[in-house]
Amino acid sequence: MHSFVTEKESQAGTTLEEIRHNWSRQEVEALFALPFNDLLFEAQTMHRRYFDPNQVQVSTLLSIKTGACPEDCAYCPQSTRYDTGLEVEKLMEIEHVLEQARAAVASGATRFCMGAAWRSPKQRDMPQVVAMVKGVRELGLESCMTLGMLTQGQAKELSEAGLDYYNHNLDTSPEFYGDVITTRTYQDRLETLDHVRTSGMKVCSGGIVGMGEQQADRAGLLQQLANLAQHPESVPINMLVRVKGTPLENEEDLDPFEFIRTIAAARIMMPASHVRLSAGREEMNEQMHALAYLAGANSIFYGEKLLTTPNPRANADMALFARLGIEPERRHVEKAPEIPSPHFYDAAAR
Ligand code: SAM
Ligand code: DTB
Ligand code: SF4
Numbered sequence: 001m002h003s004f005v006t007e008k009e010s011q012a013g014t015t016l017e018e019i020r021h022n023w024s025r026q027e028v029e030a031l032f033a034l035p036f037n038d039l040l041f042e043a044q045t046m047h048r049r050y051f052d053p054n055q056v057q058v059s060t061l062l063s064i065k066t067g068a069c070p071e072d073c074a075y076c077p078q079s080t081r082y083d084t085g086l087e088v089e090k091l092m093e094i095e096h097v098l099e100q101a102r103a104a105v106a107s108g109a110t111r112f113c114m115g116a117a118w119r120s121p122k123q124r125d126m127p128q129v130v131a132m133v134k135g136v137r138e139l140g141l142e143s144c145m146t147l148g149m150l151t152q153g154q155a156k157e158l159s160e161a162g163l164d165y166y167n168h169n170l171d172t173s174p175e176f177y178g179d180v181i182t183t184r185t186y187q188d189r190l191e192t193l194d195h196v197r198t199s200g201m202k203v204c205s206g207g208i209v210g211m212g213e214q215q216a217d218r219a220g221l222l223q224q225l226a227n228l229a230q231h232p233e234s235v236p237i238n239m240l241v242r243v244k245g246t247p248l249e250n251e252e253d254l255d256p257f258e259f260i261r262t263i264a265a266a267r268i269m270m271p272a273s274h275v276r277l278s279a280g281r282e283e284m285n286e287q288m289h290a291l292a293y294l295a296g297a298n299s300i301f302y303g304e305k306l307l308t309t310p311n312p313r314a315n316a317d318m319a320l321f322a323r324l325g326i327e328p329e330r331r332h333v334e335k336a337p338e339i340p341s342p343h344f345y346d347a348a349a350r
Contacts, residue, residue, distance in 0.1 A: 018049070019271065028223045036260075042268055043294075046271045054326050058109050059113050059300070060104035060107070060112055061115060061306055062100050064115065066088060066307070067080070067086045067088035069117035074181070075243075075248050084245035084246060097132050098139070100112075105140065107314050113165075113167065114136075114146070115147075116145075123154075130158070137162045144163070145163055145167070146168065149192045155199035156199045164201065165201060165234060166204065170189055171189075173217035175216075193205055197230060203233060204232055204276075205234075206235045210280070218261075225269075225270065238280060239281075239284070240279075241279050259292075260288075278300075282310050282311055282312055290324055293324065300317065
């Protein structure tokens with residue numbers, strides 16, 4: 001096991017194990033309080049121990065069931081409680097999902113994430129969802145789904161179908177959570193994560209910043225994630241996308257450096273996990289993207305749309321990768337697809 005020794009710790013004769021599950025709130029807050037350059041240096045140092053610093057994983061996202069969700073998540077354009085003008089769509093046909101998945105392969109994505117605006121999947125929808133997982137895997141893509149809360153039985157079904165990752169976010173600190181969502185508890189979320197983990201799937205779990213929370217809440221979110229029995233393999237950090245009609249539509253801008261600090265702290269606390277620069281990139285300029293990669297973000301959602309809101313165009317991401325000397329990460333699993341396609345490299349020509 002590696003150990004990470006800061007100058008202060010080495011002076012004090014102590015060492016800090018890197019993969020930890022016992023972070024105190026105070027320790028996490030102390031990370032956030034570091035001078036910005038010290039925090040970024042520490043994060044980048046840690047990043048290099050576990051990852052190639054010039055590779056970023058790219059995932060494509062598809063909404064397989066849109067809108068009319070009964071939950072009241074204050075940030076979400078898909079809740080039926082808010083009038084966001086969103087067009088509701090029922091569960092997508094398998095062939096349509098696979099068409100999009102083939103396009104994702106052609107664009108160079110290695111993971112295909114499917115999201116549904118459900119509180120939890122209905123049992124009658126499971127066969128269709130299972131067929132989607134099988135079809136996506138046959139294309140050689142890693143598969144990920146986010147369908148809301150899962151029972152242990154549903155997690156087992158998805159795992160047996162070959163689903164690689166399940167995304168379920170803790171969203172924020174336990175203290176701030178009730179200000180954002182009232183229709184399901186923090187404990188419900190932890191239980192779903194437990195079902196996902198014990199069924200053998202990889203866990204994708206992160207949160208949202210910029211919802212009016214305090215720095216202590218951002219620290220609290222990361223503390224919860226890092227203190228899980230096993231770190232999520234993937235940690236999406238979303239910047240709130242303010243959608244008209246949601247209760248958070250007029251939320252104030254978060255200091256961009258606070259966002260970068262959150263990425264850096266996540267990198268230090270969960271050094272072997274992919275930290276995903278997730279929603280909110282449409283509002284971030286190239287310099288901000290570069291800082292996020294420097295802070296240890298090594299995954300993005302790639303393609304023009306997230307679930308319902310816009311995302312930077314794929315060729316803009318590839319052009320920035322080329323300027324920064326970043327390459328898309330090749331996938332780790334056995335059955336690698338024939339990617340990248342030639343036009344993918346053209347876009348990123350150096
Ligand atoms: N309905 C399922 C659930 O909530 O578990 C899955 C889909 S839900 C849209 C997935 C995640 O997207 C949420 O947990 C939240 O973190 C993120 N999200 C939703 N709306 C967002 C917004 N406006 N800005 C940033 N992130 C958002
Ligand atoms: C996650 O953490 N972010 C993604 C994914 N998991 C499913 C979703 C972002 C949604 C942003 C708002 C929208 O496009 O509807
Ligand atoms: Fe529904 Fe998920 Fe949106 Fe919450 S985040 S309202 S559960 S779609």
